[in-house]
Amino acid sequence: MTKIDSGEDDVLADFEHARLATLDSLGLLDTPPEREFDAIVQLAQRLTGYKIALVSLVDKDRQWFKAKIGLDVDQTPREFAFCAHAVAADDILIVPDATRDDRFSSNPLVTGAPNIRFYAGVPIRAEMENTLSKRLPLGTLCVIDDTPRDVDPGDMQLLVELAHLVETLIATRLSAATAVRLAEERSRTLRTLDRKHRQLRQAERMANVGSWRLTLADSQTEWSEQTYAIHGVPVGDGKPLDKALDFFPPKARETIATSLDRTMRTGEPFDVEVDFNNAQGEYRRVRSMGELEMDQGRPIALIGVFQDITARFMMEEALRHAAHTDDLTRIASRGRFNEFVDDKIKATFANGERCALLLIDLDHFKAVNDRFGHHAGDEVLRVMAARLKADYLSNCFAARLGGDEFVLLISDQAILKDLSSLLSRLLCDLQYSVSANGLMLNVSATIGACWLGGQVNDRGQLLRNADAALYEAKKIQRGSAMIAGKDELILPGQAKTAPLRLIQP
The missing domain is CATH 3.30.70.270 (Reverse transcriptase/Diguanylate cyclase domain)
Incomplete structure (x- = not known):
């Protein structure tokens, strides 16, 4: 038996402590389903043909599924989790036949439901809290089947790219400042995947999130394609601030203008939900987040994200009316x-x-x-x-x-x-x-x-x-x-x- 050095134990303990702290800081565990994550596992199942696809987060004593398809349970003990092995190794894990693998052959998830035979998991990583130099594995994007299989290289490449998309979605939660950069990264990933699968192009539209930038010197706005789509106008040059505010009803316009002014004066980020009318006069409910962009200690622009939340808002209003x-x-x-x-x-x-x-x-x-x-x-x-x-x-x-x-x-x-x-x-x-x-x-x-x-x-x-x-x-x-x-x-x-x-x- 190989004796593990106590120093190695300390390194592993520090790694796990940092990993769990990062996972906790993201506030993802035990949150309701979100359609962006659900869309990814649906695409993974549909495009690879495996029966189960999961976004799994490995907690201290359990693995919890942020998104799932083909599986009824929401979590399993960590000691039974295939994903825990991928997280521990911080690497892709492929199990062609679990019954022939000494690590898993007696696992209750193999001997009983869901009768796992094939498993392939790609680690999902996030930046460690308070540093940009270390990315830690939080869980995996994985696919599972009840039949032994040899992994297809194209499927694995797809899983890697989809795992990157999951990481991008998680990263957008950290701050509005990094949201613009990560949105561009997500768009590049989507364009790569689109060359192989046209269906993946729907992912960004399903999220219905765009980015924007307002230069302080001339009040000109720069919009991403989805921001133009939410406004119902063709992609083109940004509009001056006073023209962009015309899409908002008077009360909402005042809220947005006040939020912009406060952020420019105090440097505090803003996050508001307001009414909105697109170019076709159709009512929408939108969420806008923004913060200052600095250059050598001087504010030069406001950057942020813009999301159409009409469907969610209407549902909440209907539920509120029913309750009242x-x-x-x-x-x-x-x-x-x-x-x-x-x-x-x-x-x-x-x-x-x-x-x-x-x-x-x-x-x-x-x-x-x-x-x-x-x-x-x-x-x-x-x-x-x-x-x-x-x-x-x-x-x-x-x-x-x-x-x-x-x-x-x-x-x-x-x-x-x-x-x-x-x-x-x-x-x-x-x-x-x-x-x-x-x-x-x-x-x-x-x-x-x-x-x-x-x-x-x-x-x-x-x-x-x-x-x-x-x-x-x-x-x-x-x-x-x-x-x-x-x-x-x-x-x-x-x-x-x-x-x-x-x-x-």
Whole structure:
């Protein structure tokens, strides 16, 4: 047995420590799938014909897959990882038949699913943190098959080039300054691959990222081809700054101009997402990053990257709208109400205005469900929600808290001059009859109201006080309303409130 020198152990330990530190600094582990990385493994599988293609990152105790195709799991223990051998050697690893290789023949990934036979992996390297002199292997771009195979030289060259593309994608995360240089490097790699595979030309378009440069002396812009494509204009000379800003709506234009000015004044990089209209007048959402380019200690230009993120933005907006909208009634959800009322409370205090919250509970709603079915109950909820969106309430905010409970936030100063009359009108509007097969049930609403102000200065206190007023109103007479702090009951359709002593519970 060969004895390993303790000095060699120290070198290996330092190498692994630096490698793991670099991997951690990139923030790649356990991140969601990204279409740029997914596109690379799809191309690797499609163009080589192997069943599995992976971008694998080797962590301390596991290998985790940043991108995968043909495999269901997201990670495996490091002790079973073929990729760990390629990382340790910092070199290409080819295993024509794992069952005949002493290193892997008893490996659970060979003896069981996914039944690895062939493996080829190319190390993916990144620059060690705080230095440009050392590139460390983070993982591999690899292809796997369940049939023993001899590697094709053309396939290996393709994997090497695709591994370089993965490295370029990772490197763009480090800083906006290096993003331009790495984008050019990626473009050169793509052009090389395009001579062999036309499909690979789609990769940059799939990323939808371009680069730009703004010279400070004359405000002239230089754009990469993809930046022109995002703008919807032919490739040509850069536009002056004032013309380039014309693609942005006024608010977005101000954001971009302010960001550019701040970076030029302070040297701080910027990263903004704004609205954008291309040359065809089509709406887009774009992300722009930039920082200063220095020459002998003097700023000479702004450099950065430009990305069309419309699809992602639209998806996020759709998800946000769905989360903020009650599915049944199509008015605001409880979550949206919580956000809105907190902002409104701050604005109300800041503007010295009044605000009131109405907690609305439907009477006899359970009986509707029990006697006529949940479809009838659902219709009652939709009707009540629609009435809370009536024209005279257009400046109010209505939401469904859940079940048969609604809330109405009133900040319309004209309506608030006579809150009792509004409550009386609402009690009338929220009366509804349900009938079927000779049976009829009358649904009404009981309301508890609370003014914002004094000790009532947050959402929780507003809701608690309104709920207490609602409880008192229900205890005395369903289909009525009470305002927290006032000993009077409000009935439907009455101009004046009814003193409690005249109401028989």
